[in-house]
Amino acid sequence: QLDMESINVEQLLACLAPKVKDMISGVLQSHLTFSGAGTEWPKLRNALIVDGTYGLHDGRISNTPVTVAVAKLLELDELNNMSFEDLDGSLHIIKGQVALKTRMTGKDVNAQAKGTVGLDGKLDLPFSLRFSPELSEKLKKRVSVAKYLMDEKGEAEIRLKLAGTVTRPYPSIDTKGVQEQVKDTFRKKAIKEIGKVLSGEKKDKEKDKDAKTDVANELIKGIFGQ
Incomplete structure (x- = not known):
């Protein structure tokens, strides 16, 4: 079992993954239980079982491969540098697959995602983004269908899918989901x-x-x- 409380995620990443330490900031808390067997990663990857919850608060995500790709798809540079109040969720790891459910709340963008991320980096992650009225107006000018996705508050919500890998993600609009919204x-x-x-x-x-x-x-x- 591993519990973390009020950990500066930048400092943690500086030790565990220095290449991404400048991409994510915030205060981390988590509760994880895990089991597995093996000393070499290929064997451990398939035997590892993890359940837990996590929360990241008052942080920022910027210049990650995913945010870069999504910002390019929707032609909104703001998506490549997002501050958030809370980013929390749950995960379950078994047979090399992370079943992930997460939610992010922020001033300009709220997000929800539910899908899988492989320990080998493969992505199968449907997600949705809800924009503030200001960003919604910008989205309308760049994505023609966005005008049909606005609610009475002037906020647009768009459903997307994330494929590829964590280092080379491929985001796309969830056509079926958007048709249902329209x-x-x-x-x-x-x-x-x-x-x-x-x-x-x-x-x-x-x-x-x-x-x-x-x-x-x-x-x-x-x-x-x-």
Whole structure:
């Protein structure tokens, strides 16, 4: 069992992984239980079993291969230098695979991820990003579908997938996930418009009501293909 409390992650990485010590900062706490057998990494990698939780607070992530790749994909330089309040989650390692569930909250970007990272570095990690209204406006200018992913607060959320490896990641937009988001957006708009028609919220007589009905019908056709 290994417990860490209020550890400066930069100092820890300076000892364990000097090449990435400047990429991640914050105060780390974790609770891990582990078991395994073997002295050589190939054997230990497949025998290692770890369960635990972790939290990193008041930190920053910058210039990692993942943030560089995602920032390039979405054309948002801000994603390559993100400060956060909390980054926490849980992990389970078995047979060389890390089942990871994590969440990050910050001023400009919130993130959630759930997937696997191989101890050999391979990535299979669906994740989503939610942007502040300011970054959402920038995203709209760079990713055409983003305007359909905005909520009433003006915040855009986009679903992505991360493949490749930790050193050569390949992020892409989760097409199926985004399609579901867009359909949900139109569905909500249709329900809202239908509700206005039924309640007579806008009283511009029959002409305006007919126009509303037409809008609702068009939205429904777009959703259900009818």
